[in-house]
Amino acid sequence: MDPRPIGVFDSGLGGLTALRELRRLLPGEELIYFGDTGRVPYGGRSREIILRYARQDVAFLRSFDPKAIIIACGTVSANALTELSAENDLPIFGVVGPAAQAAAATTRNGKVGLIGTAASIRSGAYEREIAQLAPRLEVFSRPCPLFVPLVENGRFRPGDQVVELVAEEYLQPLRSAGVDTLVLGCTHYPLLRDVVGQVMGPQVTLIDTGAVCAVHAARALEAQGLLARRETGQRRYFVSDSTQDFARLAGIFLGEDVEGSVERIEIEKY
């Protein structure tokens, strides 16, 4: 039993897809969320900058003495998990491994699609992980650089012509390739689930990386006897820019009012 909190971070809102699942699976855990809204998006930046920002994000979360940290960000998981794990003496969970496992377990025809930010796709991390688990799978990958700016601007709903056009452009080659499984390799993308589902069709299974990572982390913490085992855990949210914009979108997304639980910090100091 370990009463300490679990830290969760992302470049912005996307990691809430992992947090929502964690809240459902582990309602008794205290969760500390950090969204680096003052520097979002990460996915178009270089590996070096991503690593620098991620180190600051982890340093901030470590100030709460967490028992584990979840990198609820595809871009950071794909580019910096190795370094962050080596540098920190606590369990750090990324989204790439669990997503690759889920894809390998899901596909029937051996054709897996992968979408992510430019930095995630460029890293090749998902492909390497899938190749190790199931060398015979074919992976078709596509960077989707406009998806995060669209989601961060609150534009992710079906009927939004711009989002639908961008989704059609990005996904059409994957649909043509005949994938039966699509890894949403960025934690922002589950907010686009309906739009992506429209383009891909009902026969394609979408893998929500935030959610599968949350499941993986919950199981690992349980197995190691690290859960808190209290009734209800507190949830606190921190951002590096205005709390209002975040609270509004996060509230809609999580289906609860988070207004009073969001605080602002200066991430550059960590």
Added chain:
Amino acid sequence: MDPRPIGVFDSGLGGLTALRELRRLLPGEELIYFGDTGRVPYGGRSREIILRYARQDVAFLRSFDPKAIIIACGTVSANALTELSAENDLPIFGVVGPAAQAAAATTRNGKVGLIGTAASIRSGAYEREIAQLAPRLEVFSRPCPLFVPLVENGRFRPGDQVVELVAEEYLQPLRSAGVDTLVLGCTHYPLLRDVVGQVMGPQVTLIDTGAVCAVHAARALEAQGLLARRETGQRRYFVSDSTQDFARLAGIFLGEDVEGSVERIEIEKY
């Protein structure tokens, strides 16, 4: 006569629209450009963060002992010019004033359109400036939050369906309002000139804020006897993320190879 360089900065690529004009008007000046590509875009961030980043940008440029600084960024000009001018004992030029003057001098029917980032429009700075110059003008303003992410992703050319759809959505109300002048209130937007022109039609005059700011600054420096009066001035480029991506897009935009002249710096240290 003053041989010192002129500093120019923006959140990313957009300020090159001012730099290009400066280079044309003042070929003998040494120009130092900084693009904060590690933290772009600025336009969705809060005023407080914009001011903090802008102070660092100015501090970096001041390390070259410039004779003047040009804020080639609509978002920073609209949100931080007053503070930056008060805090620095050298001429600092923003884009808002010159753009407002150009709009007032251009409109025939008294209806001026204004587009900019969310932070620029929210500031009300352009409207205040226009109201002072020409109180009877009607200003119709629209935030265009997706334009900067589109441009920074290299998507600004006519024929790009996504850009055309976004432009139609943002600009249609301004076209309907019957404006005869449109202020491109962000220095990224001149890269979208052809797309914006298509939507607005040939009867609407587009005001390129980067270019009018460059003209204004060149005249002011000339009037104060601060020009360098050499044949050709060196141009150096600094960014806060990868130099390659910047060099590629900047090279296309400026029509010259800038590869060897781009250096990377850590802006957080300033």
